[in-house]
Amino acid sequence: MPTPPVLRRCVLVVLVALGLAACTPSPKHQATAPTSDASSSASAGVDPALAPFYEQQLEWTACGSQQCAEATVPLDWSQPDGDTITLALRRVPATSGEPVGSLLVNPGGPGRSAIDFLPSFQVLVSAEVRAAYDLVAFDPRGVQASSPVTCVEPAELDELTAWVPDFTTDEGIAEAVERNAAYGEACLERTGPLLGHVDTASAARDMDVLRAALGDDALTYLGYSYGTDLGATYAALFPARVGRLVLDGAMDPTLDSGEVAAGQAAGFEAALRAYVADCQAGADCPLTGDVDAGMAQIGELFDRIRANPLRTSGDRELTVALAFSGVATPLYAQQSWPVLTQALTSAMRAGDGTALLQLADQYYGREPDGTYPTNQNEAFTAVLCLDDRAPAAPAEMRAEAERIAEAAPTVGEFFSYGGAACAEWPVPEVGALDSYAAEGAAPILVVGTTGDPATPYAWSQALADMLSSGVLLTFEGEGHTAYGRSNACVKDAVDAYLLTGTPPADGARC
Incomplete structure (x- = not known):
């Protein structure tokens, strides 16, 4: 089972819906209305070997107040003629009845189900955005409704989340590596070859198939937390197909696992200090x-x-x-x-x-009856162990733990020794991309919160800088992510960008 630091590398987004701000839509949009024409320009320029995926017809059926469909993508993007997997989609049609395109959403994780998140997302966006776009959620490969990763039974997961590794000795570290390795083997046994193909780059390639199948010439997307990593990866792979991307609570995709752990440790230490000050200023603290x-x-x-x-x-x-x-x-x-x-x-x-x-x-995500309705914990580890692996040598982990403890003396221990989690993961590491500049992409809006514990503000600054067309919008406040839980200033700026394609001034603050 992943050790505590890995379980908190890219944590799940928590959103609180606030008041909805109104924006006026522009008559011009970057995306045309969805079409069922398989020869649409949405699949133009695609490798012929991939054409069957890009030109597939989505069959939407009613499922409650939403619409459901499934898309087919290659299991291994390097072998498009090989096995395939299915991705589950949910859609809330534009209230106007005349959508300018689809707005895809990802709530973070990795491992959080966008399908489960869609009802909440409906109330976060303004009436104008709901009128302009079909709201579309999809579970990325390996997540919940989309060919899910499966590892252990609920009782075993209870034991593993409660487990306290002993990192004070080499023997304790070895035990942690061994136990995590056993967890990985259980994932491989139950999941099969898919376990080696749930990396972020593969999920980003899936998104381009969804974009084409939905009939959009360019991708419109709102990603929170880990969803910003997914969005930035998409932009790097398909810069010419970037439409309007909002990346809220950004990851810095160039950081290695140790740098991520240190950043989050410092972020949670600072957030805890802010909480303590607030608590002590009130009664009954x-x-x-x-x-x-x-x-x-x-x-x-x-x-x-x-x-x-x-x-x-x-x-x-x-x-x-x-x-x-x-x-x-x-x-x-x-x-x-x-x-x-x-x-x-x-x-x-x-x-x-x-x-x-x-x-x-x-x-x-544990229910009172002891069940785990989603596979968010399994998918979380599977994605992260494919994307990046920290050094697992005891001496290196101890040195890193000392550095983290200096920056976060209260909580740093819970972000240390992350290398033990993926040291013997049973499938090869895929790794990150060489560059995330996304040269030639349309303006991409990055939203950062100054007091964000899970994705520190410096990461949003870094992502906006590395993206060739990045624009930074800052929310001065506490908590993880901003759009939908902060203030009207952020909502107005994001909505205006989604509706007109015009981002706020780079460096704007709310």
Whole structure:
């Protein structure tokens, strides 16, 4: 099972819908209305070997208030004549009845189901955007409804998420590597050859097939968190087919695993400090003294739980691994900070870990009955171990852990020793692209939040800089991502870009 740092490399997006801002659509758009004509310009210039995929007809059927379809793509993009897999799509037709194209969405992860996210996404975008576009969600390869990765039973996943590796000795590190290797072998046994083809580049190539099958000459897309990595990869592979891309809560795709872990550790440390200051300014905060003292008390709580896991109202104990997940989850949205205060109060004053365990379960997608309705945990690890693998030599991991601890003394331990997770993953690493400049692409809007714990603001700055046509929009605030949970300034700017193709001024702040 992936160790704690890997489970938090590209964490799931948490969105809170706020008020909807109105924008006026322009009569000009980059995408034509979807068409069923297989000879459409949407598939122009495609390798003849791939033409059957690009020219396939999507058969939409009613599924509740939405429409459903499946698309076929190659299992291995280097062998288009080989085996195929299916991708599940959901669509909410444009309310105008005359769409200018499709707006694809990805909520992050990797591993989060866009199909499950679509009902929430409907209320995040303005009425004008819903009128202009068909809203389309698809589960990327390996995720939930699209040829999913499968690894272990729920009870085994319970054990693995609660597991606390011992990284203080070489023997403990070796045990962690061995246990993660066994998890990988279980994934390979249950998933088969697909496990070696759920990398981000393959998913980005799938998106271009979907773009063509939907009848769009250019891709319009909104990706959150890991979804920005997917969007940036698409832009790098298909710059001429970039339409209007919004990348919110950006990843820096050029960072290696160690740099990602260090950045997230510092991000969560800073977010926790901001929470502590807010908690101490209110009533009934369990953290006394100043911010430094409050942070020390949270560190002491982790130490106590490591030595003696807390009881809960059920038959599961709260281990320190689960405790950190419980503390981290509310940091994704400032609106959730009061929930963290209640959970810490129960743990610190009553020795009750129930509330923190519930928050950890929320992170992992575990239901009260012990089931995991989605495969987000399995898909998460499978994608990340294909995209990048950190050094696994004990000496290198210890040196990295020391650097992380300096930047994040309270939570850094939970982002260290990530190399143990993928050291013996049973399929070869695919790796990242050589360049993400996407030369020749239309303007791409990158949205960054200054207090984002999961995708630090510096990553949004870096992605906007490396994209040849990147434009940076900054939200000055706390929490993970901005569009749909921040303010009208961000919503107005993003909506205007989606509707007219004109981004805000580079460097605009909200």
